[in-house]
Amino acid sequence: MATSTVWVAIFLFALVLLAFAPIMTWVERKQSALMQDRIGANRASILGFKALGLIHPLADVIKMITKEDTVPTGAHRLLHFASPFIAVVPAIISFAVIPYGGTYEMWGAHVSLCVADLDYGVLYVFAIGSIATYGSMLAGWAGNNNFGMLGSIRVSAQMISYEVALGITVVGLFMIFGTLKLTEMGVMQQETFRLFGFLEHLGFVAHGTGWIDWVTIPMWGIVLQPLPFFMFLTALMAENKRAPFDTPEGESEIVAGYFIEYSGMKFGLYMMGEWIEVVVISALLTAMFLGGWTIPWLPEGPMIAALTPVLGENMANLAAMVLAVHVFLIKVVILIWFQMLIRWSMPRFRYDQVMNLGWKILLPLSLANIVITALGILIVQEVTR
Amino acid sequence: MRTALFWIFSVMAVGSALGVVGSLRSPMNSALSLVVSMLALAGLYVLLEAQFVGLIQVMVYAGAIVVLFLFVIMLLNLRGSGAVGAESQPIMKAIGAIVAAGATFWLARTLASARAPWPDVDEGFGTTRAIGEALYTDYVLSVQVAGVLLLAGIVAAVVLAKKKID
Amino acid sequence: MGDVSGFHFQIVAALIFAIGALGVLLRRNIIVMFMSIELMLNAANLSLVSFSREIGNDQGQILAFMVMVVAAVEVAVGLAIIISLVRNRDTVNIEDASQMKW
Numbered sequence: 001m002a003t004s005t006v007w008v009a010i011f012l013f014a015l016v017l018l019a020f021a022p023i024m025t026w027v028e029r030k031q032s033a034l035m036q037d038r039i040g041a042n043r044a045s046i047l048g049f050k051a052l053g054l055i056h057p058l059a060d061v062i063k064m065i066t067k068e069d070t071v072p073t074g075a076h077r078l079l080h081f082a083s084p085f086i087a088v089v090p091a092i093i094s095f096a097v098i099p100y101g102g103t104y105e106m107w108g109a110h111v112s113l114c115v116a117d118l119d120y121g122v123l124y125v126f127a128i129g130s131i132a133t134y135g136s137m138l139a140g141w142a143g144n145n146n147f148g149m150l151g152s153i154r155v156s157a158q159m160i161s162y163e164v165a166l167g168i169t170v171v172g173l174f175m176i177f178g179t180l181k182l183t184e185m186g187v188m189q190q191e192t193f194r195l196f197g198f199l200e201h202l203g204f205v206a207h208g209t210g211w212i213d214w215v216t217i218p219m220w221g222i223v224l225q226p227l228p229f230f231m232f233l234t235a236l237m238a239e240n241k242r243a244p245f246d247t248p249e250g251e252s253e254i255v256a257g258y259f260i261e262y263s264g265m266k267f268g269l270y271m272m273g274e275w276i277e278v279v280v281i282s283a284l285l286t287a288m289f290l291g292g293w294t295i296p297w298l299p300e301g302p303m304i305a306a307l308t309p310v311l312g313e314n315m316a317n318l319a320a321m322v323l324a325v326h327v328f329l330i331k332v333v334i335l336i337w338f339q340m341l342i343r344w345s346m347p348r349f350r351y352d353q354v355m356n357l358g359w360k361i362l363l364p365l366s367l368a369n370i371v372i373t374a375l376g377i378l379i380v381q382e383v384t385r
Numbered sequence: 386m387r388t389a390l391f392w393i394f395s396v397m398a399v400g401s402a403l404g405v406v407g408s409l410r411s412p413m414n415s416a417l418s419l420v421v422s423m424l425a426l427a428g429l430y431v432l433l434e435a436q437f438v439g440l441i442q443v444m445v446y447a448g449a450i451v452v453l454f455l456f457v458i459m460l461l462n463l464r465g466s467g468a469v470g471a472e473s474q475p476i477m478k479a480i481g482a483i484v485a486a487g488a489t490f491w492l493a494r495t496l497a498s499a500r501a502p503w504p505d506v507d508e509g510f511g512t513t514r515a516i517g518e519a520l521y522t523d524y525v526l527s528v529q530v531a532g533v534l535l536l537a538g539i540v541a542a543v544v545l546a547k548k549k550i551d
Numbered sequence: 552m553g554d555v556s557g558f559h560f561q562i563v564a565a566l567i568f569a570i571g572a573l574g575v576l577l578r579r580n581i582i583v584m585f586m587s588i589e590l591m592l593n594a595a596n597l598s599l600v601s602f603s604r605e606i607g608n609d610q611g612q613i614l615a616f617m618v619m620v621v622a623a624v625e626v627a628v629g630l631a632i633i634i635s636l637v638r639n640r641d642t643v644n645i646e647d648a649s650q651m652k653w
Contacts, residue, residue, distance in 0.1 A: 017395060076413070130448025134420065137452065141413065141459055149459060156456050160449060275494045292540050391555045395563045402567045404572035405586050412582045412643075419586050422567075426593055433560065433604045438596075438612045438619075445619055450589065450626045457630045458582060459636050477577050485569035492565045493558075502556065504607045515609055516616065524613055531620045538624030545631035546636075 008115055012095050022057030024275035027336065029053065032344045040257035042193060060268075065110045067264035072144055075261065079142035084262070084269035087135025090128045091277040097121040099183045101293045101324035102300055104317040113293070113321065114183050121182040122174075125284060126167055129239055133159045135273070136241065136248065136258055143261030151257025155241060155248035158354055162238040165362035169231040171372035172366075173288060176224050183220070186292030190299040192216035201383045218296040221289030228369055229289045231362055236281040237339065238358065244346040247354055282335035283328075290331050300324070391432055397425035412463050416454045423447040435511040560601035568594035581633050585626075592622045611631050 030053060033040025044055040071080055101113030105363070118124055133156060140152025177185050195215045199205045205212065224228045238245040249257045259270050286292060300320055307316035333369060404418030423446045430439035509515045520528055567590055581589025596615045603611025638645060 013541075079417075119436060120440055123444070123513070127440055127443040127448060130444055130452075133448065133452050134455075136456060137459075138417075149462075153459055154458070156452060156459075160452055160456075163449070388555050391559065393599060395559075398563060399566050399570070402570040402590055405583070405590060406570055406578065408583070410579060412586075415583050417584055419589065422590065423593065426567075426597055429560070429563070429597060430600055433600050435600045435603065435612050435615075438600055438615050441616060441619060442596075445623055446589075446593070450623055453626060453630055454582065454586065457634060461634065461643075463582065463637075463643060464616055481573040485573055486567075488569050489562065489565050493562055494602050501605070503605055506607050508606070510607070511609060511612060516612060519609055519613055520616070527613075527617055535620065538627050541633040542627040545628065546634045 008100070008111075008113055011099070012115060020279045021272045021275055022061065024336070025057045025060060025271075026054055026279065026319050028275075028340060029056065029342075031337070031340045035341070035344050043259055064265045064268035068136050069264045069266065070261070072261050074144040076142045076144070079138045080261070083135050083139040083142055084137065084266045085135075086271070087132060088269050088273035088276070090132035090135070094125050094128050094280045095283065097124050097182055098280075098287050099186055099292060100328050101321050102183070102186065104304075104321045106314050106317045106321075111321070112183070113324070117181060117183050120180045122170065122284075122288070126163070128158075129166070130163055132277075133163075134241075139262065139270075140258035140260075143258075145261050148258055148260045151260070152249045154351060155258050158239075158241070158248060158358070159239055159243065161355060161358040162362075164236045165231065165358055166235040166239060168363065168366040169228045169235060169369070170288065171180040172225050172228055172369050173221055173230045175370070175373055175377060184293070185288055186294060189218060189220050189291040190294045191219045192297065193219055199382065205250060216297070218291060218294075220291045220296070225289070225369070225373065228366070229285070231366060231369075232289070233281070233285060233339075234357070235362060237286070237342070238354065240274060240277045240281060240341070242278065242343055244342070244349050245354055246348060247351045278336060278339055279332065282332040282339065285335055286328060290335075293328040295323075295327055387432060394425045394428040394432070398422050398429065401425065412458050413455070416451060416458060418456070420447055420451050423451065433511075434506060437511060437513045437516045440513075465519065557601050557605040561598060564594045564598040564601065566594075567597070579645050581636070581645050584645065585629055585633065589622065589626065593619060600612075 019212075029040045040053060041056045042050055042053045044050070044053070044059040046055055049055075071077060076239065096116040097114065097118055099112075099114035099117075103112045116124075136159070137152050137156040140148035140150070140155070142148075173185075174180060177188050179185060179188075193216065194200075194212055195217050196205075196212050200207060200212055217223055241248055247257075249259070259267060262270065304316050304320050307319060310316070311319060401418040401422035405415045405422065408414035408418060423442060427439045427442040427447065430436075430442055569596060571587045571590030574590065575584050578584050578587065596618055599611040599615045599618070601611075603609060603615075636648065640647060642648075
């Protein structure tokens with residue numbers, strides 16, 4: 001069990017850090033270019049081989065590493081050095097509770113594709129997210145700059161405001177699934193319910209009618225709680241400080257806001273932290289709302305049982321594992337694309353609009369959602385008794 | 386392993402507590418030491434099989450309360466002011482150290498009998514489910530009163546910190 | 552757990568409480584005094600949770616949770632008071648707010 005956890009952790013690290021972060025710069029450039037009807041960055045090449053602009057992340061890294069690392073006078077040196085790390089590390093360690101796949105028995109080893117299957121999985125992400133506030137807040141203070149301080153105040157107010165909405169929007173989902181563990185949520189989202197089953201329960205249709213059993217929908221989070229999906233996405237994007245919520249970074253107002261005094265790789269670390277957080281948001285949303293690593297209408301247990309006579313038990317589990325990881329990554333990529341779409345479509349919100357959205361719109365809606373979900377659970381329990 | 390973790394977290398907690406009290410240069414240093422202290426205490430809670438309390442410690446204390454402290458320090462732009470008034474007198478530090486040491490040793494002598502081994506607790510001890518069940522069945526009145534208290538606190542904070550509209 | 556017992560946790564809690572009490576008594580900066588009060592509350596929490604583990608009951612943890620709620624409210628209201636105090640007097644030295652002293 002311990003060895004498989006190490007391999008999963010190494011796999012996550014390699015995938016997340018080494019693959020996603022530079023690819024995200026390329027995705028941002030090319031997707032925005034496609035959306036704005038232009039070509040995007042395509043000048044970097046190795047030996048004349050342009051690779052659709054994929055050499056640019058490498059050029060970016062070389063540029064950032066070789067830039068001069070300036071520390072302004074009067075700055076708090078320890079904080080100036082440590083703030084990028086405080087901003088990036090929470091984004092990376094949030095991956096520890098997100099499952100890439102289920103549990104499989106292969107060659108005598110019990111492999112669980114989740115680094116830390118904590119009992120309070122989702123709350124861990126929220127707690128780590130509240131630590132991430134410090135990275136951005138201390139960055140502006142450490143730079144001894146007026147614009148930086150303004151950016152710090154804005155960012156801390158924005159992030160702690162949306163933490164409230166973040167926690168409450170998903171309480172409805174916790175009530176329905178009855179668990180905080182993301183692995184259990186993924187397993188529960190494999191079940192299906194009959195769309196027209198209520199007709200049978202209410203007595204409109206005779207019991208045992210055939211066609212009702214054919215129309216089934218997987219119990220994905222987005223089916224059970226459609227509005228909280230978008231509220232959660234909004235709150236997470238506001239936590240991530242990406243457009244349209246990037247008033248702290250307001251490029252046209254306060255000249256890069258809270259990371260105004262950072263150059264070179266420290267600035268690169270902030271950018272990388274933001275993009276890794278985009279991946280974390282997508283992974284979290286996939287695990288909770290879009291069924292995680294499961295294919296709709298194809299539960300994993302029967303699939304492995306069906307493949308075992310053909311491939312043998314080990315290979316069947318391996319095939320299922322590879323398939324699960326691929327399905328998860330496809331869903332994550334779709335959500336990353338969606339977030340980039342939002343980022344490049346909407347103009348930046350004004351600061352009071354951001355606060356308005358967090359306190360006056362998301363919070364009452366999420367509280368109303370809790371009440372409605374509770375009523376819904378009671379009604380369903382009564383009707384299906 | 387757990388013993389090593391206990392010593393690491395304890396030294397971190399006590400050391401950063403000293404940093405909170407002894408940071409004469411700037412309240413920002415005190416606030417950051419407070420964060421380290423909170424996180425070390427959260428680690429100690431997890432060692433004590435209190436997972437939910439440790440998590441809430443990180444989420445509420447380290448993640449919101451100290452952020453509020455830092456926010457106020459930044460808003461009021463409180464730069465370091467050195468030792469103000471009576472803080473600069475070394476006799477105070479000497480008296481303080483003696484009193485603290487004395488109190489701790491007296492407490493240690495009183496509690497010397499508390500070295501009993503811990504009872505085995507079942508796996509659900511301190512998990513979210515256990516605390517949640519207890520909170521909403523046995524202690525539901527406390528939860529409701531806490532809610533009213535929080536509401537009163539919110540209203541009070543908004544009224545007190547508002548600028549007067551002349 | 553090894554050779555660490557409840558005794559050790561109580562000593563840690565006592566130390567942190569003593570340090571916090573010293574901070575309240577000796578420091579003159581309002582914000583640092585307030586942070587020392589938070590340290591004392593945390594030490595009490597640690598003591599509660601440690602006893603809860605020794606007895607095997609989770610009542611200590613629930614009380615610790617309530618203490619955290621009260622501490623959160625107290626910090627919010629206290630910082631609001633500090634903000635208005637600093638705005639009116641332009642000083643964080645608590646010895647400057649002694650008009651009602653005899």
